[in-house]
Amino acid sequence: MIIHQxxxxxxxxxxxxIYQIYPRSFASSHGKIGDLAGISSRLEYVxxxxxxxxxxxxxxxxxxxxxxxxxxxxxxxxxxxxTNDDAVNLIATAHRNNLKIIVDLVPxxxxxxxxxxxxxxxxxxxxxxxxxxxxxxxxxxPNDWISIFGxxxxxxxxxxxxxxxxxxxxxxxxxxxxxxxxxxxxxxxNPEVREEFDxxxxxxxxxxxxxxxxxxxxxxxxxxALPNWQYHWDMVAGGSEIPENVPRPxxxxxxxxxxxxxxxxxxxxxxxxxxxxxxxxxxxSEEDLAKYVRSDEMSQAFNFAFLLTPFTAHDLRKxxxxxxxxMDSVGAPTTWVLSNHDVVRAxxxxxxxxxxxxxxxxxxxxxQPDVELGHRRALAAHLLQAALPGSTYIYQGEELxxxxxxxxxxxxxxxxxxxxxxxREAGRDGQRVPMPWEADQxxxxxxxxxxxxxxxxxxxxxxAVDVQADxxxxxxxxxxxxxxxxxxxxxGTAQLVDQEPQADYLHYVSQRNDRADIHVVVAFDNPVxxxxxxxxxxxxxxxxxGILPANSAVWFEQDTERVN
Numbered sequence: 306m307i308i309h310q311x312x313x314x315x316x317x318x319x320x321x322x323i324y325q326i327y328p329r330s331f332a333s334s335h336g337k338i339g340d341l342a343g344i345s346s347r348l349e350y351v352x353x354x355x356x357x358x359x360x361x362x363x364x365x366x367x368x369x370x371x372x373x374x375x376x377x378x379x380x381x382x383x384x385x386x387x388t389n390d391d392a393v394n395l396i397a398t399a400h401r402n403n404l405k406i407i408v409d410l411v412p413x414x415x416x417x418x419x420x421x422x423x424x425x426x427x428x429x430x431x432x433x434x435x436x437x438x439x440x441x442x443x444x445x446x447p448n449d450w451i452s453i454f455g456x457x458x459x460x461x462x463x464x465x466x467x468x469x470x471x472x473x474x475x476x477x478x479x480x481x482x483x484x485x486x487x488x489x490x491x492x493x494x495n496p497e498v499r500e501e502f503d504x505x506x507x508x509x510x511x512x513x514x515x516x517x518x519x520x521x522x523x524x525x526x527x528x529x530a531l532p533n534w535q536y537h538w539d540m541v542a543g544g545s546e547i548p549e550n551v552p553r554p555x556x557x558x559x560x561x562x563x564x565x566x567x568x569x570x571x572x573x574x575x576x577x578x579x580x581x582x583x584x585x586x587x588x589x590s591e592e593d594l595a596k597y598v599r600s601d602e603m604s605q606a607f608n609f610a611f612l613l614t615p616f617t618a619h620d621l622r623k624x625x626x627x628x629x630x631x632m633d634s635v636g637a638p639t640t641w642v643l644s645n646h647d648v649v650r651a652x653x654x655x656x657x658x659x660x661x662x663x664x665x666x667x668x669x670x671x672x673q674p675d676v677e678l679g680h681r682r683a684l685a686a687h688l689l690q691a692a693l694p695g696s697t698y699i700y701q702g703e704e705l706x707x708x709x710x711x712x713x714x715x716x717x718x719x720x721x722x723x724x725x726x727x728x729r730e731a732g733r734d735g736q737r738v739p740m741p742w743e744a745d746q747x748x749x750x751x752x753x754x755x756x757x758x759x760x761x762x763x764x765x766x767x768x769a770v771d772v773q774a775d776x777x778x779x780x781x782x783x784x785x786x787x788x789x790x791x792x793x794x795x796x797g798t799a800q801l802v803d804q805e806p807q808a809d810y811l812h813y814v815s816q817r818n819d820r821a822d823i824h825v826v827v828a829f830d831n832p833v834x835x836x837x838x839x840x841x842x843x844x845x846x847x848x849x850x851g852i853l854p855a856n857s858a859v860w861f862e863q864d865t866e867r868v869n
Contacts, residue, residue, distance in 0.1 A: 810826060832855050
């Protein structure tokens with residue numbers, strides 16, 4: 306059964322492999338926090354992986370209350386990460402290494418230290434109109450909306466420690482923040498907000514960036530009436546746990562957001578057709594996601610459905626089918642993602658009793674993953690991901706099979722999700738631990754002074770970059786082979802056939818007119834017999850006697866007639 310037709314790519318991002326870098330945790334040139342100069346020094350490593358582009362999480366001026374997603378100045382590099390000259394050098398260094406650059410854009414909210422919000426606190430009515438300031442109701446918030454990080458999505462001005470002096474010390478108005486109280490939401494009905502972000506896009510495009518990852522792309526438009534809606538919208542998973550009879554949320558995935566992205570598309574087109582936008586949109590269906598990548602809007606949208614899918618043949622087959630179908634309906638590539646800085650690392654997540662998105666962090670007294678099982682499943686899931694048509698994202702450290710750090714002491718945690726839930730959730734620090742580069746160096750070579758902003762597990766000495774580089778069958782070298790084969794075989798633009806749609810394993814065939822078929826088989830709880838004439842190209846484990854072991858995957862060619 307053909308589930309996707311062969312395509313001819315028109316732009317680089319349609320079948321690209323993109324590597325996510327979390328700047329504070331990738332590499333440091335001087336201290337315990339990773340920085341832009343550190344990233345530049347390691348770009349040859351990234352290029353050697355074979356990827357096409359890097360996506361950088363925020364590095365802008367910020368008080369860092371949410372890992373830089375609280376932006377105080379969108380045009381300045383935060384001193385933690387360097388200078389604007391360092392950004393220019395990083396862009397140039399990436400381009401010399403044939404890497405495109407995608408930078409994070411955070412348009413849903415600013416930091417409360419942004420000059421606009423500081424003016425709003427001081428009573429500037431024009432500044433207040435750029436945010437959501439509203440009067441409370443009998444001393445309570447204007448409505449019952451819940452923050453993504455827990456607790457009310459409203460803060461009263463006079464309750465802030467920095468509440469302005471007279472006449473505002475008795476100001477009982479409230480402001481909206483769908484995330485932390487330090488991240489006030491922008492009002493995108495305000496023309497000054499729209500014009501400012503047009504100019505922010507142009508600023509970075511003029512410096513040479515190739516695209517933008519749009520944070521909380523589904524959240525910019527709100528129902529102006531701000532009606533009550535007391536349900537919790539989950540990070541990445543969206544409203545998947547909300548009862549079906551609940552009205553559509555008044556603050557998420559509203560149709561008005563698409564007007565914003567059509568406007569942005571026209572800004573990017575000023576610089577040529579090769580500049581791209583990728584949406585982080587937590588929506589409930591692939592059909593809703595496809596609306597973000599219509600021809601006059603964005604280029605890609607993260608397919609979180611793939612990340613959320615339990616590791617079973619039935620569930621993954623359904624997700625692959627519906628994802629490709631939805632994106633094909635609008636002529637856009639599917640954008641596959643298994644991990645990022647917001648979810649437990651795949652190597653640990655897939656070793657839990659319930660796979661899929663997993664918990665919001667793992668601590669030592671909570672369910673511990675089956676290490677070996679998680680490792681095998683994660684390699685298999687990545688091999689499946691790399692075989693699927695479209696674009697694919699790899700989060701830094703996935704190529705090393707880094708696990709979640711589950712022994713972090715609470716006194717080193719920084720994620721606001723941990724604090725706003727009073728510690729009920731571990732938060733996201735465990736997947737943001739700095740990279741291990743050199744096994745025998747302090748902080749594993751992350752920084753020249755041997756410091757790192759979060760402690761690294763001692764066991765990472767066995768899986769550091771320099772150790773794996775010398776091991777032919779390491780996870781690192783497996784990823785290099787996998788990415789190289791994906792490109793050589795043009796699997797990102799191939800036709801995809803589901804060869805055995807009723808099996809308890811996955812068997813896809815990747816087809817192009819100018820080469821032999823590539824078979825992709827993923828085994829789950831049971832081993833799978835391979836054809837006697839299977840010519841193995843890459844596998845996630847050793848295969849003997851023609852048997853693919855449980856929780857593993859393989860690509861192979863076969864000297865038989867083409868399937869249809």
